[in-house]
Amino acid sequence: VLQQWKAQRIAGEGKLDGKHDVGQFAGEAPFLDGHVYVHPAAPGARYELTVLGDLHGCYSCLKGAVMQADFFAKVEAYRLDPTRPNPKLVLLGDYIDRGRFSYNGILRTVMQMFLAAPEHVYILRGNHEYYIEYKGRIYGGVKPAEAINTLVGYMPGEMFEAYMHFFEQMPNVLLFDRLMFVHAGIPRDVALAEKYQDLSSLNDPELRFQMLWSDPSTADYIPDDLQAQNARFPFGRLQFEKFMAQLGCNMMVRGHEKIDDGFKSIYPFAQAALLNLFSAGGAENNDLPETSSYRSVTPMALTIHVEAGSARVVPWEIDYRPFNDPRRNKFFASPPEIEHKTG
Numbered sequence: 001v002l003q004q005w006k007a008q009r010i011a012g013e014g015k016l017d018g019k020h021d022v023g024q025f026a027g028e029a030p031f032l033d034g035h036v037y038v039h040p041a042a043p044g045a046r047y048e049l050t051v052l053g054d055l056h057g058c059y060s061c062l063k064g065a066v067m068q069a070d071f072f073a074k075v076e077a078y079r080l081d082p083t084r085p086n087p088k089l090v091l092l093g094d095y096i097d098r099g100r101f102s103y104n105g106i107l108r109t110v111m112q113m114f115l116a117a118p119e120h121v122y123i124l125r126g127n128h129e130y131y132i133e134y135k136g137r138i139y140g141g142v143k144p145a146e147a148i149n150t151l152v153g154y155m156p157g158e159m160f161e162a163y164m165h166f167f168e169q170m171p172n173v174l175l176f177d178r179l180m181f182v183h184a185g186i187p188r189d190v191a192l193a194e195k196y197q198d199l200s201s202l203n204d205p206e207l208r209f210q211m212l213w214s215d216p217s218t219a220d221y222i223p224d225d226l227q228a229q230n231a232r233f234p235f236g237r238l239q240f241e242k243f244m245a246q247l248g249c250n251m252m253v254r255g256h257e258k259i260d261d262g263f264k265s266i267y268p269f270a271q272a273a274l275l276n277l278f279s280a281g282g283a284e285n286n287d288l289p290e291t292s293s294y295r296s297v298t299p300m301a302l303t304i305h306v307e308a309g310s311a312r313v314v315p316w317e318i319d320y321r322p323f324n325d326p327r328r329n330k331f332f333a334s335p336p337e338i339e340h341k342t343g
Helices: 002-012 057-071 071-080 101-118 147-151 155-167 189-195 198-203 204-211 239-247
Strands: 031-033 037-038 048-051 088-089 121-123 131-134 137-140 175-178 181-182 251-255 263-265 273-277 300-307 310-317
Touching: 002 031, 002 048, 002 155, 037 198, 048 057, 057 071, 057 101, 057 300, 071 088, 088 175, 101 121, 131 155, 137 147, 137 155, 147 155, 189 204, 198 204, 273 300
Parallel strands: 037 175, 048 088, 088 121, 181 251, 251 273
Antiparallel strands: 031 037, 048 300, 131 137, 175 181, 263 273, 300 310
């Protein structure tokens, strides 16, 4: 995966420089510049985007969604007949922690899917894909960090160090036509004023970090001092509208925030749409510990049909239940060898 990203970055290097609006890429081929994917809509083309929010170790949700969407059959059909809708799979981050199947479940699978169809699959980074090193040891950037905590003592530190470097290479943003896909949201006003010059500024490490952590507020505007209080900070509707207008985007799809209904339109009357998606959960989902708060969530996915400058969004419920069955999910074929734990 790292080699594939490197090749994509070499081909796309510098293409964001001096660009201020996603409309300036009309007619260009898709590319990855740094940590930002850009996919202009080709004239006359039709696209079908399957979008998944936070998966958090819920392998049954990932497998259920990909099977329900018939994603790889659509990829094969498109390769045979490019007049069909071009299928894309967009993953909004937070692959690990909370659920039982993080590294060997979700992460391994999304990497395999990306390598099988790198021009169709987009792996974006979440705030849980953020590790830090302190005094020679690697720690998860969130608490609790179940994925790393479960395997400490069983696996060498070099494994977690490799994941830390892998996470640093994950792309942060997909700009698809005039749609923006990102894990959390927009940067702080102060950081934007200091660092934003053109679309290449989205590669700035501080702005990338902040887009992994922010949340929308019901307020119109959040003052600078309130935004500065925590790593996870709020933004208001007017700040969101200004940021989207600056990029030339008219819709943002984000995850990050647990939504019990699995899907929610945050600013239905704003100048730009903001959609919140959460794809982990399920009251009966054995991918989650019995006491998990995510059992209150109805895991959802989106299909977004893009054609002729318009986007039609269709939310749908993920049926994870068939993949809690050991006949369809080998993770349940035998008892776990290592206890899933938070501490």
